[in-house]
Amino acid sequence: MVPRAVPTTVVALGLALVVAGVVMLTLAAPPQRVGGPLPTAGGLVVSDPGVLALTGRPVTVAVEGGGAGTGVFLGREDEVRAWLGGASYTRLTGVAAIDRPAVEAVAGGGGAPDPAEADVWQREATGPGAELRVEGARPTDVVVVAAGDGGTAEVVWDRPARHPGAWPLVAGGALLAAVGLRWLVVLNRRLARRRRSVRGAGAGVRR
Incomplete structure (x- = not known):
């Protein structure tokens, strides 16, 4: 008969996987969001094409303060480039760290135009x-951020907060634990029948 230690080990392994x-x-899940503050001292911030769809999930761009001229504007790359002309701006290229967007300065020959006056x-x-908040961004979509004087801006991408192998571990562990428990129940029943058989045989001998 299989020792009870074997199914007990199976149960323990299954619970460990769960x-x-x-x-x-939970504890080891990656952050649900990635992104952070944007530098606004250089005037306009303009995203590269494809950056809005970086995680394949919605992205939120927001500004605080700044007064007149503050805003977030979504447009097509070709039209935005034509509108910008040779103006200087800050280029948003992606993510440098979990809490820090990747940016670089683009020097131009003129001041930044007012996006509120464009069509x-x-x-x-x-x-x-x-x-x-942009959902389902297309590859040609870009965003222009104008924080105005003294304003601040932030870009945050949503992203799944899970490991791909987490649910298979939970499901596989639960199944393994269930098999181990069932195995233990079967072994215990066999042991109980064997003990009753031994006691019955001993009683017959004493008679």
């Missing part, structure tokens, strides 16, 4: 506290 999966889904935008949010 715990590991739960930890991956190339697909969507826009203007004024202090403006926020634009």
Whole structure:
């Protein structure tokens, strides 16, 4: 007969896998969002094409303060480039760290135009506290951020907060633990029958 230590080990292993999966889904899960503050001292911030779809999930661009001229504007790359002309701006290229967007300065020969006066935008949010949330961004979509004087800006991408292997670990561990428990129940029943058989045989001998 198989020792009880074998199914007990199977149960323990299954529970360990379940715990590991739960930890991956909670304590060890990656952040649900990535991004952070944008530098606004250089005037306009303009994203590269494809950057808005960096995580394949919605992205939120927001500005605080700044007064007149503050806003977030969504447009097509070709139209935005034509509108910018040779102006200087800050280029948003992606993510440098979990809490820091990747940017670089682009030197131009003129000052930044006022996006509020342009008619190339697909969507826009203007004024202090403006926020634009973009879902299903296309490869040609770019965003222009104008924080105005003394304003601040932030870009944050949503992203799944899970490990791909977490749920398979939980499911596999639960199945393994269930098999081990069932195995233990079967072994215990066999042991109980064997003990009853031994006691019955001993009683017959004593008679």
